[in-house]
Amino acid sequence: MGSLEAVDKRDGGTAFGGYDVLHAVSAINEEIAQSLRGRDARDQAGADAAMIELDGTENKSRLGGNALVATSMAIAHSAASAEKLPLWRYLGQSQDAFFLPLPEIQIFGGGAHAGRRVDVQDFMVIAVGAENYEQSLEWTAEVYQAAGALMSEAGLRQGVADEGGYWPTFEANDQALDYLVRSIERAGLVPGEDVAISLDIAATDFGRDGKYRLAADDREVDSDGLIEMLLSWLERYPIVAIEDPLGEDDPQAMAKFTAAAGNKVEIVADDFICTSADRIRSAAGIKACNTALIKPNQAGTLTETKAALDASRDDGWDAIVSARSGETEDVTIVHLAVGWGVKQLKVGSFARSERMAKWNEGLRIADALKQDGGKLPERQAFPWGKNS
Ligand code: PGA
Numbered sequence: 001m002g003s004l005e006a007v008d009k010r011d012g013g014t015a016f017g018g019y020d021v022l023h024a025v026s027a028i029n030e031e032i033a034q035s036l037r038g039r040d041a042r043d044q045a046g047a048d049a050a051m052i053e054l055d056g057t058e059n060k061s062r063l064g065g066n067a068l069v070a071t072s073m074a075i076a077h078s079a080a081s082a083e084k085l086p087l088w089r090y091l092g093q094s095q096d097a098f099f100l101p102l103p104e105i106q107i108f109g110g111g112a113h114a115g116r117r118v119d120v121q122d123f124m125v126i127a128v129g130a131e132n133y134e135q136s137l138e139w140t141a142e143v144y145q146a147a148g149a150l151m152s153e154a155g156l157r158q159g160v161a162d163e164g165g166y167w168p169t170f171e172a173n174d175q176a177l178d179y180l181v182r183s184i185e186r187a188g189l190v191p192g193e194d195v196a197i198s199l200d201i202a203a204t205d206f207g208r209d210g211k212y213r214l215a216a217d218d219r220e221v222d223s224d225g226l227i228e229m230l231l232s233w234l235e236r237y238p239i240v241a242i243e244d245p246l247g248e249d250d251p252q253a254m255a256k257f258t259a260a261a262g263n264k265v266e267i268v269a270d271d272f273i274c275t276s277a278d279r280i281r282s283a284a285g286i287k288a289c290n291t292a293l294i295k296p297n298q299a300g301t302l303t304e305t306k307a308a309l310d311a312s313r314d315d316g317w318d319a320i321v322s323a324r325s326g327e328t329e330d331v332t333i334v335h336l337a338v339g340w341g342v343k344q345l346k347v348g349s350f351a352r353s354e355r356m357a358k359w360n361e362g363l364r365i366a367d368a369l370k371q372d373g374g375k376l377p378e379r380q381a382f383p384w385g386k387n388s
């Protein structure tokens with residue numbers, strides 16, 4: 001998690017371990033409602049600017065980034081329903097075609113999502129060879145089942161981590177990678193061709209001042225050592241994307257890694273840019289990465305989220321719309337990905353209702369697109385598929 005995110009305001013105290021959100025809810029029902037009453041919901045930018053001003057802090061800590069982002073999404077939903085359109089279609093009115101994003105799905109959880117059992121946070125797969133969204137989900141489900149079976153056979157299966165990926169009972173970080181490749185093969189698919197690997201290193205969580213403690217491998221490395229390890233993984237495994245390869249306080253090393261690997265794989269910034277247009281522009285200035293992770297709750301309003309996406313596009317980057325750990329069953333982010341024409345979607349694993357709700361919403365949107373009567377240009381139907 002990045003240190004510059006809009007503040008997710010919790011109540012503190014003893015109820016629900018301090019994680020209750022009654023303050024954020026009353027901020028919405030009282031102050032925010034009063035200031036927005038009478039506005040036209042179609043003026044998203046105006047409403048979001050009014051909320052930012054009302055909050056008055058740099059990081060939305062007074063009313064809560066969670067209060068603002070929930071209201072901002074509700075405004076978009078009401079505008080879409082007033083226009084009698086699903087949100088994705090409403091948001092994408094200026095687009096000439098829609099496509100479903102390519103799912104990036106976690107198979108093993110790790111890092112802060114699994115008691116730091118291994119250091120890397122997400123071991124994910126991307127069905128780069130799938131023909132369409134449905135097939136990418138089917139293949140991923142098969143890889144997920146195969147991973148579970150392999151772990152059972154090895155006596156390593158112990159339930160799932162935060163976002164639904166298997167609990168990583170591995171001896172070392174690269175053992176998880178070996179299992180990932182074997183899971184793809186066991187599912188009858190070709191690693192790197194049908195299904196590739198994507199990692200979220202989330203290095204900010206185990207590194208500071210250019211020193212990284214890899215607890216699972218029982219060693220400490222400096223920035224160059226971490227870069228060397230990641231480059232060797234790129235040689236050994238069919239990896240197509242690496243998120244937060246270095247810590248948020250290590251921009252020069254990020255740039256060094258991008259210079260070495262940025263022409264081969266997506267180097268995704270999450271903690272480093274925190275869905276901020278300004279931070280994306282500075283990151284672009286030093287060529288720190290080539291892909292932006294876009295999380296609405298890091299920004300705090302949809303207007304700022306879209307501004308971050310636009311900034312990343314201006315820089316020629318790819319973008320990935322992403323959920324968080326600790327999600328609800330809300331499916332707005334799927335509509336944002338489709339409506340804004342974003343090619344990738346990251347939602348955690350292929351288990352647990354808050355994750356499946358989003359993958360399933362994508363299926364509903366795919367159905368709606370099919371009923372469009374072939375208005376979709378074929379090659380735009382799926383961004384990475386064999387047709388495109
Ligand atoms: P987080 O993890 O929600 O715990 O930050 C998701 C991610 O890093 O992409």
Ligand code: ZN
Nearest residue numbers: 200202243270
């Ligand atoms: Zn991340």
